[in-house]
Amino acid sequence: GRLISKNGDYYEGEWMNGIIEGNGKYYNKKEEYLYIGEFKNYKFNGKGRIIYDNNKIKYEGNFENGYKEGKGKLIFEDGSYYEGTFKLNNYEEGKFKFKDGRCYSGKWSNNNMEGEGKFTWDKNVYYKGEYKNNMRNGKGVYHYGEKNKIEGIWKNNLPHGEGAITIEDKKIEGEFRYGKLIKGQNCQEEISSPKKNRKHKKSFDSSKHGR
Numbered sequence: 001g002r003l004i005s006k007n008g009d010y011y012e013g014e015w016m017n018g019i020i021e022g023n024g025k026y027y028n029k030k031e032e033y034l035y036i037g038e039f040k041n042y043k044f045n046g047k048g049r050i051i052y053d054n055n056k057i058k059y060e061g062n063f064e065n066g067y068k069e070g071k072g073k074l075i076f077e078d079g080s081y082y083e084g085t086f087k088l089n090n091y092e093e094g095k096f097k098f099k100d101g102r103c104y105s106g107k108w109s110n111n112n113m114e115g116e117g118k119f120t121w122d123k124n125v126y127y128k129g130e131y132k133n134n135m136r137n138g139k140g141v142y143h144y145g146e147k148n149k150i151e152g153i154w155k156n157n158l159p160h161g162e163g164a165i166t167i168e169d170k171k172i173e174g175e176f177r178y179g180k181l182i183k184g185q186n187c188q189e190e191i192s193s194p195k196k197n198r199k200h201k202k203s204f205d206s207s208k209h210g211r
Helices: none
Strands: 002-004 010-016 019-028 033-040 043-052 057-064 067-075 081-087 090-097 103-109 112-122 125-132 135-144 149-155 158-167 170-177 180-183
Antiparallel strands (some): 002 010, 010 019, 033 043, 043 057, 057 067, 067 081, 081 090, 090 103, 103 112, 112 125, 125 135, 135 149, 149 158, 158 170
């Protein structure tokens, strides 16, 4: 059957005992999205997909009680996408691939990179370690080239605390302060990330993408 609401929303699909349940599709006029998939007790529940804003954003995956929950993939208009697990519409653990090829794979909190993860710029340039609020924070190792790396404690994307830098086969151990080596050999040299000007922070606010 088909139900058309006064505000322009509509549902078309299966029912059980007067309740929306089974397979169907629901259009929300105000938020401009179409859901096609499984329902239970009026809510998105099971496998389904959502198309937002005239095909600009798409989600396909699992739902529970009206929320994106479990495995799924969210594709944005520019071609970037998140693929992994969701919890109450938010990213939980998975991969975000940017339009330019950069990629973060790891844990999330409130749609921010947070916890253990790996951010890759290209084959030989990547960071693997701890994140907080979309930035390198905690223990981690930044590789830039086959034999070059910075390892240690990070704060707001810069080495800050005990650590070491390896260039070719030469390793310098010491203490960093906001990207500068202040204790150790050649401590006058600033050792901030060679790629520090490459932005990889991105807002992951998808509140408008969820039901």
